[in-house]
Amino acid sequence: MNKIAPLILLIALLTTHACGVYSFTGGSTGDAKTIQIDNFPNNAQLVEPGLSQEFTLALQDRFLRQTNLKLTNAGGDLHFEGEITQYRVIPIAATAEQTAAQNRLTIAVRVRFYNRLIEEDNFDRTFSFFSDFDANAQLGGAVLEAAYTEIFERITQDIFNASVAKW
Template sequence: MKKLLYITFFSLSTILFIACGAYSFTGGSTGDAKTLQIDFFPNQASLIEPSLSQTFTQELLDLFTRQTNLTPVKSNGDLYFSGEITNYRVTPMSATSDQTAAQNRLTITVNVRFENKLIEKDSFEKQFSFYSDFAADAQLTGTVLDTALEEIIDRLTQDIFNASVAKW
């Protein structure tokens, strides 16, 4: 009886281990790609946040290196990302009874060119945009700005990851 229990446990464990091997916890599939090239994303928006380009580029690179086994390179990457930040805008979102803004929204838009040199049909050029709302009486500086940028950049980089290697 004990021997049968061990055989059953071993068989189930083996099947589970093999079945789960075809899946990725991140949902990303890099295929045969080994290298990743991410160029600097310059800020070409009419409003400029000085650290945005560097922060966005670094966070995109960090996301790919954390969630894939790709090696970052300076040129000739199997997967190649380039683009620019095209919009950085603050707009009032909701009004109070005395016709003043109760909430503002920071929106950032990034134009991304993705080239998969191994599978050309996966290449694309798309715009990705996301926003963060904050109180109208708060200044978009310090902690408010840092929180908004972190939320927006996290979402933008995840959307880019999903569009390029997760195929969502």
């Protein structure tokens, strides 16, 4: 049994080395070492203060938590840029009195992704998601924070999947 253990270890090391850098969260960053995530300005018709910074930080946090890439301000192996293109609140359910019972906040983000090492992976896509909330609630404070958390979680995961997980 002692002769088999080193052989198994050698095979395991060779197998994982051949696959490149792989994260157990589902993303393969290949030979990339750095990531550049530019600020995503809010170019939507309805501008919510702080949205640009909060989204940019959420996207940076997603990649820093789920990869071993180092964040850089310029010249990143993987580079994200774009803008928030939609911030919209609409009623989605009505009561018997013909008033809104529930509202929906939708945020859309246009993302341009550049992989300097594998240019075929580059894309320009829009990602969006929504959060529903009670129409009697003001979209502010805890309601707004919960909506941002839900929306940013989904959009940043979708961007991660499209860029490094290839889903």
